[in-house]
Amino acid sequence: MNKPKEGDFNPQWGRYINAVQEGDLVQLLKDQEQDLLSLYSSFSEEQSFYRYDEGKWSLKEVLGHIIDTERIMSYRLLCAARGDKTPLPRHQDIFVNGTSFDRRPLAELIAEFCAVRTASITLVQGLNGEELRRAGVINNAATTAVALAYFIIGHALHHLNVVREKYLMPH
Template sequence: MYFRKPQSGDYPTQFETYVKVVPEGDLNELLCSQEEEILASFRSCGEELSMFRYQEDKWSVKEVLGHIMDTERIMSYRLLCASRGDKTSLPRHQDIYVSLTNFDRRPLVDLIEEYRTVRAATRSLVRGLTEEELNRSGVIIQDKTTAAALVYFILGHAAHHLHVFRERYLSHLSKF
């Protein structure tokens, strides 16, 4: 489904960084093509390099993928709420999830499969939405956010971490 790119006022200002990097287009196609990019990128490092951190205080490869999944799950729930017209104020999402779990204990192949499942659920939700539902809004803290803006956030957040992954992880891993 092609849907116009959200404009300022459709989402909290904190979303701007993520929304601006996503091109306007068919939401399902954007989700599918990005999924393939993410899968190819994370598969390319393999289990033996999946514990790599480009600095001691940075996330491992597995933790980056775990963070992408956790954020997509949270934002998909918010997308569901907004698309259904739920105006309940939802709390801001924190980055504590990575520090409170241990993605590194799991095989990378399992995390990749889990990511595929998470993205498939997001695609299914988005595919089932009408234009009217995508235009509905929800509330995060006190900021109005349209359902469409949440799809763009999901895409932009994943794009941001994919860019960081390629720049700071894969560039180092290619030396091994």
């Protein structure tokens, strides 16, 4: 499936979608899962509490945000692929503040990410080209299922890049 074009998604998502290389969606999801597992498995429990600045998320909170966003976007992908035109609102970043990811063991969060990613992979694997091209309405913009899949990858990629750039320093 080709990478979505402008007009297939809300322009605000361009930075996430455009950051992803074109390729087989399932393989991109699987490769990124391995990348995230490799990175997060390198952190100790103590390191997972690290914040690079006051008011910034801990490494656990970054992972929790990736998990929550993927869950939400996978649901939206399902809605679009099945032809549901019910307008869905913008998703807020309130979820990190609505729980305490830091109270949970890092290994548990990593396992949860794997479960959510497996669900996303099996969802995308089960869709055909017509279903991936269907659009739903997200934040007042027509958004195709394939754009939502690319968003999932691009959003996680963005946060993994932030982790590599801002969190991987001597601490």
